[in-house]
Amino acid sequence: MPGHHRLAPWFEEFLVHRSTAKPSPNTLKAYRQDYRSIADPLARAAGVALAELTVEVIGKGSMRAAFADYARSHQAASIRRCWSTWNMLCEFLFTADAIVANPMSSVLRPKVPKTLPKAFRADSVERLITTLQSPDEGGTRAWAERDFAVILTGLLTGMRAAELIAVDLGDLRDDASDGAGSAKVIHVHGKGNKERVVTVEPVVVDVLGDYLASRSERFPDTVRRRSSTGAGPWDRFRASDPMFVGRDGQRITRGTLQYRVERAYRRAGINGDRAKGALVHQLRHTFATAMADQNVSVYTLMRMLGHESMNTTQRYTTGAGTAVRGAAALNPAYELVGRSAASRDAGSHE
Template identity: 40%
Template sequence: MHDKRDESVTLLIEEFLTARATRKPSPHTLEAYRRDLRTVAALAAEEVSPPLPLDALPVEALTPRVMRAAFARFAAPRAAASVHRAWSTWNSFFSFLVADGVVAGNPMPAVGRPRAPLPQPKPLRGADTPEQLLAAVAREDGRQRDPWPQRDVAVLALALCAGLRLSELLALRVGSLAGRPGERRVEVAGKGGRPRVVPVEPELDQVLVDYLESRARRFGSRTVRPDGALLVDRRGEPLRRGGLQYLVESCYRRAGVGDRVPRGARLHALRHTFATRLAEDGASAAEIMRLLGHASLASSQTYIEVTAGQQRDAVRANRTNRALAALVAADPAARS
């Protein structure tokens, strides 16, 4: 009988990734898992005595001492969030090996990890930027070789008015839009296999209807099947990750708002704008959590905290407050 304990760490990593694939993570996420596992494993292979090539590293060599040394070297040049992510990946890997009977225990509790800071929201800058963006993209641009404003507005509106992630947009089917007029909703295959339902207001519903009608005119009504991808490229093929990112980037350029998009949050800035406006309009952390598909309430709370800070900054900038500050500074009696 084959004993998995004889297999190298690299082979076990691939078995773990195959098992994780049943949860339907994005290819980007799977590659991040592989990178974290192989990078730390290579450092661990240098810590054993004598040092071994990565492909020859046996799993029994991954003792708490070796893992602590490997993670100490891994952490030195990296941010706390990156180290925390790698620690979580390795913890999941060892949990998989324990469940499979490959190792007797998980050494990761003996390996220190930094507390991961919650990422701060990065909405579009400028109070009216979303409206400017939608208005500009809705106009046909004669400089485009094959303009399709209905499709472009639909993509932006789904992110701005439903808060969808890139992977969630790509996973949408035509049949993901459900419900009667006035009660429309979009059924989202969320991150981590967590499905959710987001209400669709009449304005967004009309944008999507206009897009699907324009798509039927372009490619024929038979191509708009319930099981087909909702978002397609100019050839009628399902949009892919790179194509969707390029589409959103081109929308920013056409609207002239590229300087208002936070660095490193091109499409995600639209989702963050949706969440920030929810908080500004009084939504609770629990409501934001459900609508955005967050795994924890803490992630949703950051939008409310940021909004509270923005409100404080606005009050501080009020000209009357500045005049009052000047008055108090000029009149010592006013401070007594």
């Protein structure tokens, strides 16, 4: 047991307790951030250093005051997350007999908005795809093949920003359920270290191949030395290499990914159509809404999006059952990409 009733050692014990749930590094970072956000005002109010703060300061009045201070400079989503962290911490302290009761039920938190996630309309998606297939003449850091590949992957798989950043080339594999061998699946390392499989149809695989071919030209030093001259783009890299890279040839950063997505929206004239603060996540909303419009079952969509709670998925759909690959292939964006590709091929033969 942590000694002297100091809160900091108890918090470290709480993290050990939570470790059995296999939280991701981002989740652990959020726990620590949320702890400091409330512990700091608690320490100031008690007139002690943060390291000397004790569990005795945790009560209804002190927690309400600390959260009121926090709420003045933070958004509703941050307040809800911080409340959740401290609710788990206080429940842990109560179970360990370190406090007499969990006071968090007396601390108000913002309600989760019940509005449906905002998705791009079909015409906005068409403009985005058309724009991505045209040169970015005003861009100083333009890489058309990479931007098209990463945005199309997000649009047609619903992958989160962190998942697009973390995916490796070896995570894209043959779809065992596809007899023709043309479709692929991506093994996604999702939120909370949970894995799932998403399907990509041949048109996306082709776009990814074009991007990898351009990447091998941009960064010849990253190509496998043993790859033959006539090797396809997928054979030129290691399975452990990142799927998407930045202008330095290293794994793409979150800042670069979000910037390139926002630039694509601005070029397409659809930046005003997205939800506030949603960049890569706007693609995810659009994917989920497209699936819901095809009457995909809530269970299937839950698997496709990697949601833990069915309530989250039900914001998009209450439809009936469809198989995962069949559902993904129904996405109207596939037709738009195929139409654009056919136009390009026809133009190249004129």
